[in-house]
Amino acid sequence: MLVLPDREAAEEVAQTLGERFGLDEEPLLVRDALAGEDDAEDAQWLVVLRDEEERLDPGELDEFAGEWEGWREEP
Incomplete structure (x- = not known):
């Protein structure tokens, strides 16, 4: 799972994930509201x-997410 701002x-x-890493299926996008925030x-x-x-590779995913000011987390 990648977390983006x-x-x-x-x-x-x-x-870009599919193009760069050759994924078989499209990733799922999910909005994650911060606790107590309505905005x-x-x-x-x-x-x-x-x-x-x-x-x-987890390291490659970390670096990839960082290009968009994000990070990788284990589910």
Whole structure:
């Protein structure tokens, strides 16, 4: 799972992930509102990807997410 600061970044990441890492299926975008925040500007966006065969390198994903001021988290 990649955590991004806004929807635009998450959409770009989801699109670029398939091209860069050759994903078999499209990642899922999920809005993650911060606790106690009602404003959409205070939401983070998650890009959820499946890697059951563990083909993706965690370090490469960390670096990739960092290009959009995001980071990788284990589910």
